[in-house]
Amino acid sequence: MTNVTSDTPVALVSGASRGIGAEIARTLAAKGFDIVIVYYTTEPVPTDVKEECEKLRPGTKVIMIPADVSLEEDCKRVVNLTKDTFGRVDVLVNNAGITRDGLAMRMSVDQFTSVINTNLTSAFILSSLCLAIMARQKHGRIINMSSVSGVYGNPGQANYSASKAGLIGLTKSLAKEMGSRNITVNAIAPGFIETPMTASLSEEVKKAAIGRIALGRFGQPKDVAAIIAFLASDDAAYITGQVIEVSGGLTL
Ligand code: NAP
Numbered sequence: 001m002t003n004v005t006s007d008t009p010v011a012l013v014s015g016a017s018r019g020i021g022a023e024i025a026r027t028l029a030a031k032g033f034d035i036v037i038v039y040y041t042t043e044p045v046p047t048d049v050k051e052e053c054e055k056l057r058p059g060t061k062v063i064m065i066p067a068d069v070s071l072e073e074d075c076k077r078v079v080n081l082t083k084d085t086f087g088r089v090d091v092l093v094n095n096a097g098i099t100r101d102g103l104a105m106r107m108s109v110d111q112f113t114s115v116i117n118t119n120l121t122s123a124f125i126l127s128s129l130c131l132a133i134m135a136r137q138k139h140g141r142i143i144n145m146s147s148v149s150g151v152y153g154n155p156g157q158a159n160y161s162a163s164k165a166g167l168i169g170l171t172k173s174l175a176k177e178m179g180s181r182n183i184t185v186n187a188i189a190p191g192f193i194e195t196p197m198t199a200s201l202s203e204e205v206k207k208a209a210i211g212r213i214a215l216g217r218f219g220q221p222k223d224v225a226a227i228i229a230f231l232a233s234d235d236a237a238y239i240t241g242q243v244i245e246v247s248g249g250l251t252l
Pocket of ligand 1: 098192196
């Protein structure tokens with residue numbers, strides 16, 4: 001591949017095969033970004049997201065990279081391919097995430113570390129690799145997908161909550177470290193959003209959750225994608241180190 005630096009800004013979105021990540025990819029494509037879609041296991045290969053991004057803004061360049069973002073060598077491959085294809089990376093959205101719920105007293109160490117590695121270590125690795133490029137560009141935006149579980153904790157989610165709380169610490173430290181290079185780092189803390197991840201919740205759990213949400217409903221992926229688009233825009237240039245909750249008032 002050729003190393004071409006174009007004028008079009010580039011957004012790299014992990015976990016963009018479905019759910020919130022797919023909507024972030026579509027929204028950023030519509031806002032003028034070329035897109036790197038990172039996904040893991042989805043079969044068939046999620047070419048529909050790529051095609052939708054290309055349709056939303058004709059001329060949009062989209063590449064898709066299968067990778068396990070918990071592995072350093074896969075993250076290096078993702079960032080190298082991005083650099084070789086586009087010559088730049090302007091926005092990194094660390095969105096890939098998994099749950100492996102269970103009570104802590106019965107949770108295996110593998111159950112704990114697999115969630116930490118996929119949700120948190122991945123964000124550190126991808127951020128570290130992209131920051132080297134962003135620092136040279138003297139511009140960059142990193143947005144980490146945390147959760148209200150990371151702010152308030154959640155029974156049955158010691159692993160997930162720890163990973164999402166870790167993302168908040170990572171966000172604030174990187175914001176302080178990289179501010180002088182014109183790089184902002186922020187986190188989003190969604191509540192309940194309708195995606196494949198929440199589709200498996202029982203009707204009873206969903207009903208109880210809705211009872212606690214001020215707006216009386218689950219959010220949609222576009223509710224999260226909208227704030228990502230704002231944080232990626234020039235209008236958000238003076239916002240860094242923040243955790244923005246998108247929960248319909250769940251935690252009021
Ligand atoms: P989802 O529908 O389950 O999608 C998860 C995405 O992450 C998929 O694209 C998946 O790729 C990718 N992924 C998982 N493991 C990966 C790995 N090792 N390497 C690369 N990609 C991997 O989840 P979602 O609901 O859209 O959630 C997206 C993010 O928002 C997650 O970080 C989640 O924790 C967070 N969040 C969600 C909610 C909610 O209510 N939905 C609330 C708070 C926070 P494949 O499909 O290809 O495996």
